[in-house]
Amino acid sequence: MSDRNVQRDVVVVDGESLVPEDVVAVARYDARVELDDDARERMQESRDRVESVVESGEPVYGVNTGFGHLVETHIDEEDIEQLQTNLVRSHSAGAGRELTREEVRSMMLTRVNTLAKGYSGIRPFVVDHLVTMLNEGVHPVVRSRGSLGASGDLAPLAHMALVLLGGGEALVDGERLSGEDALATADLEPVTLASKEGLALINGTQLTVGLASLFVVDAEEILDAADAAGALTTEVTMGTTANCDPKIHEVRPHPGQKESAAAIRRLTADSTVLESHKDCERVQDAYSIRCLPQVHGAARDAVDHLREAVEVELNSATDNPLVFEAGSVDERAPGTDVAAVVSAGNFHGEPLALRLDYAAGALTDLAAISERRADRMLNPEVQEEYLPPFLTEHSGLRSGYMIAQYTAAALLNECRSFGRPSIDSTPVSGGQEDHVSMSGQSALNARRVAENVATIVGVELLCGAQAAEFLDDGLELGTGTGAARDEVRSVVPPLDEDRPLDEELETAADLVRFGAIRAAVESVLD
Template sequence: MREFLPGPDEADVVLDGASLTVEEVVRVAREDATVAVSDDAREAVREARARVEDVVESGEAVYGINTGFGELVDTRIETDRVDELQTNLVRSHAAGVGRELDRDETRAMLVTRVNALVKGYSGVREVVVDYLLALLNAGVTPVVPSRGSLGASGDLAPLAHAMLVLLSEGEATVDSELGPRRISGEEALDLLELEPLTLRAKEGLALINGTQLTVGVAALVVRDAEQLLRAADAAGALTTEVTMGTTAASDPALQRVRPHSGQAASAANVKRLCADSEIVESHRNCDRVQDAYSIRCLPQVHGAARDAVAHLRDAVAIELNSATDNPLVFPAGEVDHRTSGTDHADVVSGGNFHGEPLALRLDYAADALTELAAIAERRVDRLLNPNVQEDHLPPFLARESGVESGYMIAQYTAASLVAECRGEGRPSTDNAVVSGNQEDHVSLSATAAFTARRTLGHARTVTAIELLCAAQAAEFVDDDLAHGEGTGAAYEAVRAVVPELEGDRSPRPDIVAANDLVATGALDDALAAALGDDWAAGGEAAGDR
């Protein structure tokens, strides 16, 4: 196992329970960044474990250590069966169903769980942390069904499935030359040359009780949503340009008198993207009084979505470095009320596992991303619809309208995706009563995380369709007029993966290619090359606020 346990000075990401970031979660989840634990955090783990051992030796009944769980909280467990209790807890709670988590979702869940454990309030042994680090660093990914969490008491079922591998049970995948290979939990530990882990007092509960599926997926949502917001600004700016719209609505003066930070950022992005655009300049003195809302109100709508995602990022940043299992083990004297009654430690049963702080903001972000998709679909219609599009654009952007349909049905696809976003519902407002009425209010935070991720995927596809249509509309603009610095880069990025539509063909490959352009970060890279590296870093600092 030692080869999979780099020292803090050798690892890409060092966990200390206090400083894990969204960006680091993404690096571990998607780029296989190596992970280590700081020396101070290891000491905190050892101290917390010593407090648990003191409680065990005292023989007093303490929830999570020598009692049953949930409705069975009043059932006392004999000392010689405490280890069995912890193992049975993991086995019994692995009741998940549905699609299996994506590899990045599982790895995000694992790295955030380790960070919570090393904060020093969970009471696990250091070896438990090392087993989890070995899984991450060796690229061994537990197979985890996605459905089963109620977001209180944390993400129990998904975490339990992941932890089965530590017991030489369950399943995992490993990388091979032919792609991911599925193996048993026993084979996974053999690969790491590890014996099955015997769980001790409190460890089973500490491994499965927490919000780490929710916060892991939420971290991925934050990263991808911020990337999408930049792409949406680029798509909207290109549409503004090729429909002969004006960037006057993004003037800094307008933003200063309504100083929402997201609005100011989106407005600054549009101005930056369209800087030096001869197309925009060519009709500065035209007789159009103002543009339609989907263009004129881009800063307000995109900006509100940006603020919602920022609100989610704030919650994720806190949750990534929080202790969220139950009970938590504190040094003597840190809490006002001693639930354990021992002279050695305070073991406090609370509700830090409840996912509501994330669930509400995930639903808010999903609403915001739905609106981002909705306004993009309206701009697609303005590019295609002969009843509202500009005179220089042919119906549906087809070279021979009538005999050809161009991108007509791409708008249908966008509209259907917006409808799906609107129909998703908002899980955080729902509830389920479980565990014999002991757990009578839950957050459904994992459901909210999956909903936000699906909504984000739909919104990204709608944005990709707008990019496609705006690039096609550019083919009908006077060749002598240059695009802006950023809009030109966006147009060229689309054309690098999708050729001009010169006759009808299936739009599906075009949509997929444009979607990948956004999802892989290739569009961000192209815009950063044209506008400066700070674009891909956030794209929000440009312009006069």
């Protein structure tokens, strides 16, 4: 598992070493961005190659031709700058809700990083503008829908780039300004795009990979919190952790399964609750407890699989065409004695789309098992021997946490409704772009899933903390589960009588998603 620390003051962008935690640090916590000097030199060399192609007059896609279906249309040299401006304006055709502040920042940062690799032919001056916008809090207004994930996330990135030109709108300290006025708050002038620069700004997977980075970090926090919630439920329902014995998982050694089983053992260490009933007559726990390592572990493996792709994609060149040194690629690639500009398909989001759908589905199943465990604590048909109905005294007069489980069930239903965008494709651009990935929609769906699942796991934690109120005197939770219970109790008091729960559900979700549960547990176990 990666280092979860996202508390950093500066993120240096070099096109080679960005990780999801860097994206979170910049997007969510406003870490300052600096551009690496070597990256600046690579970008300038790439720009020089583009200019050599322009001077040669050879037809090269994205430099002096139309786009998509209009690839065969030659553009005169005097119209090349207007071509790039028209591209950004025409592709700013998104719809739907506006991206959140952190979503926009994640897209801007990841675009800077891919440009920093030096294969896009853009002037460093333009990338400096994006860096300054990030550091000064100029956030383009970007519509969330419109990307097909090939040719990259065109529409969202175009809305971002439009502000560089002084067009569109941006938010600065919550105030909505024209693009030109927003740039002025950062002492920036609108950019006049040179050849290929419009395409360099909008052709790539940066909406997808930016959101995927946020999702990976959040999902890993959710997984750790779900282990804590499941361990707490195991204790308060008088279950057993025999299912987490190392011998069991050595004979089926999936990495995630072993990790979750080990986590449950650590979380419940020194639990006198578990010791109090180890000789009881119950033969087996329900699957939601007995199979916790297998289900949580499979979700862990799915998120790890996504992280692997995200870390590659963050530091990849996803532009089209790509600019290489002459003679360094296939001799059939168009170019001059100085440069080769090659059209290919690195903008296609399928490597992320398939894994995003897989990981979102896995997290949905994590939510399903968590919701079932919450029900086991609430359901009087299951827990009449140990816990009061719906975890409240005077049930009937009071409803306790009954409706919190309804909310968990509703959110779970929404997660299940999202489907798999990555297996769909709608041809566009007159059939030139005849297979697309829909990776942008996969990323947007995954974000919603993470938000919902954090709340569902939060419901389980709330129920677990409340159930612990009914333990016999003298019984103590495990070291880790006790810390998780205490973290919940630091912000949510026991449910002594019915009260509105909506704000408490949000609070619990934040404890899960933003790492408070993991941090509380690690503080007592490390």
